[in-house]
Amino acid sequence: MHVLVLGAAGMVGRKLVAALLANGEIGGTRIDRLTLTDIVMPDAPATALPIETIAADFSQPGVAATLIKSRPDLIFHLAAIVSGEAEADFDKGYRINLDGTRFLFEAVRQEGLKSPYFPRIVFTSSIAVFGEPLPDRIEDTHFLTPLTSYGTQKAIGELLLADYSRRGFFDGIGIRLPTIAVRPGKPNKAASGFFSGIIREPLAGMEAVLPVAESVRHWFASPRAAVKFLLRAAALDTTQLGWRRTLTMPGLSITVGEQIAALRRVAGDKAVKLIRHEPDATIAKIVAGWPRGFDPKRAIALGFEAETSFDDIIKVHIEDELGGKLP
Amino acid sequence: MHVLVLGAAGMVGRKLVAALLANGEIGGTRIDRLTLTDIVMPDAPATALPIETIAADFSQPGVAATLIKSRPDLIFHLAAIVSGEAEADFDKGYRINLDGTRFLFEAVRQEGLKSPYFPRIVFTSSIAVFGEPLPDRIEDTHFLTPLTSYGTQKAIGELLLADYSRRGFFDGIGIRLPTIAVRPGKPNKAASGFFSGIIREPLAGMEAVLPVAESVRHWFASPRAAVKFLLRAAALDTTQLGWRRTLTMPGLSITVGEQIAALRRVAGDKAVKLIRHEPDATIAKIVAGWPRGFDPKRAIALGFEAETSFDDIIKVHIEDELGGKLP
Numbered sequence: 001m002h003v004l005v006l007g008a009a010g011m012v013g014r015k016l017v018a019a020l021l022a023n024g025e026i027g028g029t030r031i032d033r034l035t036l037t038d039i040v041m042p043d044a045p046a047t048a049l050p051i052e053t054i055a056a057d058f059s060q061p062g063v064a065a066t067l068i069k070s071r072p073d074l075i076f077h078l079a080a081i082v083s084g085e086a087e088a089d090f091d092k093g094y095r096i097n098l099d100g101t102r103f104l105f106e107a108v109r110q111e112g113l114k115s116p117y118f119p120r121i122v123f124t125s126s127i128a129v130f131g132e133p134l135p136d137r138i139e140d141t142h143f144l145t146p147l148t149s150y151g152t153q154k155a156i157g158e159l160l161l162a163d164y165s166r167r168g169f170f171d172g173i174g175i176r177l178p179t180i181a182v183r184p185g186k187p188n189k190a191a192s193g194f195f196s197g198i199i200r201e202p203l204a205g206m207e208a209v210l211p212v213a214e215s216v217r218h219w220f221a222s223p224r225a226a227v228k229f230l231l232r233a234a235a236l237d238t239t240q241l242g243w244r245r246t247l248t249m250p251g252l253s254i255t256v257g258e259q260i261a262a263l264r265r266v267a268g269d270k271a272v273k274l275i276r277h278e279p280d281a282t283i284a285k286i287v288a289g290w291p292r293g294f295d296p297k298r299a300i301a302l303g304f305e306a307e308t309s310f311d312d313i314i315k316v317h318i319e320d321e322l323g324g325k326l327p
Numbered sequence: 328m329h330v331l332v333l334g335a336a337g338m339v340g341r342k343l344v345a346a347l348l349a350n351g352e353i354g355g356t357r358i359d360r361l362t363l364t365d366i367v368m369p370d371a372p373a374t375a376l377p378i379e380t381i382a383a384d385f386s387q388p389g390v391a392a393t394l395i396k397s398r399p400d401l402i403f404h405l406a407a408i409v410s411g412e413a414e415a416d417f418d419k420g421y422r423i424n425l426d427g428t429r430f431l432f433e434a435v436r437q438e439g440l441k442s443p444y445f446p447r448i449v450f451t452s453s454i455a456v457f458g459e460p461l462p463d464r465i466e467d468t469h470f471l472t473p474l475t476s477y478g479t480q481k482a483i484g485e486l487l488l489a490d491y492s493r494r495g496f497f498d499g500i501g502i503r504l505p506t507i508a509v510r511p512g513k514p515n516k517a518a519s520g521f522f523s524g525i526i527r528e529p530l531a532g533m534e535a536v537l538p539v540a541e542s543v544r545h546w547f548a549s550p551r552a553a554v555k556f557l558l559r560a561a562a563l564d565t566t567q568l569g570w571r572r573t574l575t576m577p578g579l580s581i582t583v584g585e586q587i588a589a590l591r592r593v594a595g596d597k598a599v600k601l602i603r604h605e606p607d608a609t610i611a612k613i614v615a616g617w618p619r620g621f622d623p624k625r626a627i628a629l630g631f632e633a634e635t636s637f638d639d640i641i642k643v644h645i646e647d648e649l650g651g652k653l654p
Contacts, residue, residue: 132570141469141470143470156483162473166474243458243472
């Protein structure tokens with residue numbers, strides 16, 4: 001099986017590629033070729049498999065057709081401009097997140113018009129497709145009222161994925177990822193950054209800023225769980241989905257206070273003392289509009305699994321990023 | 328106020344233009360200029376107002392910008408490829424219903440980037456944005472699961488309308504029209520055609536075919552009600568909408584049997600006898616996937632009104648199409 005990963009240079013993309021190489025197969029079929037692409041040149045991991053890395057902007061006309069020409073059997077579409085940037089740069093967000101996605105889907109359809117071609121496409125959507133009003137636990141049938149351009153673009157991607165799948169142009173499945181924590185790497189300016197920062201920095205002996213109240217509740221899964229979602233989606237029998245092709249992934253609904261309690265259990269008071277409370281009304285207001293929890297019955301029934309405690313999410317970070325022990 | 332109508336040559340478009348000229352104003356502001364456009368040249372109605380008619384395909388790059396250059400204050404966007412054609416011709420449906428809509432919205436945004444410009448856009452959506460599973464009465468918060476390319480394109484239009492409005496590029500409002508009955512004119516091949524045909528043809532002394540069971544339930548409003556929805560949407564204080572910019576319009580949920588009973592009350596047994604029952608499994612299957620009724624609380628609270636009996640819907644047809652009396 002030939003696997004194409006769009007967005008292979010991103011945090012989840014890199015972990016996905018490592019997992020593909022470690023597993024060597026998807027749903028019992030051997031992976032025998034990999035193509036990795038991103039806007040920046042993705043790293044080529046060490047492997048005996050034929051592997052191609054491509055730096056390309058799939059939102060430029062013709063680029064998606066070039067990527068699809070080799071007829072990959074499985075396509076992971078993780079490429080996106082993130083929420084903050086899509087809000088700051090309206091044109092860029094629509095170009096990458098909407099046009100790029102549509103070019104990809106259309107390239108697959110056009111390839112199939114030449115001779116039969118029916119790949120699986122795994123599309124990463126986001127809980128940003130939901131906006132107000134939001135209950136504490138959002139059902140699978142909740143309506144989509146995105147309050148960002150990014151959420152709008154992801155909701156449109158879900159609609160296109162469903163229609164192209166219904167028309168028989170490819171076998172699509174969308175997964176709405178929770179907020180990924182603990183994100184490895186340096187602090188960034190994303191409004192959601194603190195959810196990872198208040199764990200990651202103290203574990204590394206550094207100070208972290210908490211800009212919201214401890215009562216704030218949000219929805220989480222680890223990077224390791226995100227990769228497992230993608231692999232599960234790639235292997236799933238999609239006849240179980242009907243035409244509702246996108247699933248809200250499972251996750252953990254907890255408060256910031258509960259995150260901190262988990263940090264204390266795992267790393268002690270000295271870690272917790274590195275969290276500095278510095279209320280920021282702007283961030284608090286943004287975060288107040290975000291989902292607090294879900295009841296993702298469909299995904300759970302289909303075998304998708306996430307962590308059930310934040311202690312476990314912290315332990316995943318220690319195992320995968322810190323070599324299995326605290327510094 | 329300068330009013331632009333896209334889709335002005337269609338059945339609803341023509342009735343809307345007649346109503347605009349009859350009323351002379353929208354929400355207390357005088358209409359002083361009209362631009363009518365469609366893929367075929369719209370009729371220019373008799374009026375003393377400056378009026379321009381344009382045959383143009385707004386799905387071609389650059390055309391929307393030309394239409395917007397004169398900065399209309401109010402834009403009715405009724406232009407669309409209908410459901411059956413969008414399903415039969417995938418490219419054409421996406422080109423007109425998605426690209427065309429996006430070109431229009433983007434042309435307004437680009438005009439506003441030159442100097443402040445903030446028109447009202449009234450976008451006609453459809454109950455085709457809903458698909459399975461469907462309760463008997465669909466709430467305003469029901470999720471969108473279109474099962475046609477047309478419904479997908481309309482749902483995407485709703486998302487774009489909301490995002491462009493939220494970003495302040497224009498003041499958008501979407502209205503989801505019920506199935507319009509009684510449609511004037513000749514029978515057509517649309518799967519929904521019989522809903523009008525079983526009334527229109529017998530009233531004209533002609534035979535009509537009923538391809539489904541009398542127990543089939545559906546959601547209706549008259550062409551006159553559709554025009555009133557558009558005028559109400561054009562004048563509405565949109566701050567009442569929040570960011571949920573599209574409303575399901577009110578309508579009447581009745582069965583085909585109840586339609587026929589109304590026909591009997593209005594036009595007698597001799598009209599009803601002209602309905603020939605000729606079951607068609609294909610049409611029955613299509614119609615089984617359609618909405619049966621709604622609970623459009625938001626639109627009703629905002630003053631939108633439809634007929635409350637099918638007798639009234641038939642009477643509207645007799646008044647507006649048959650000169651007020653049965654032949």
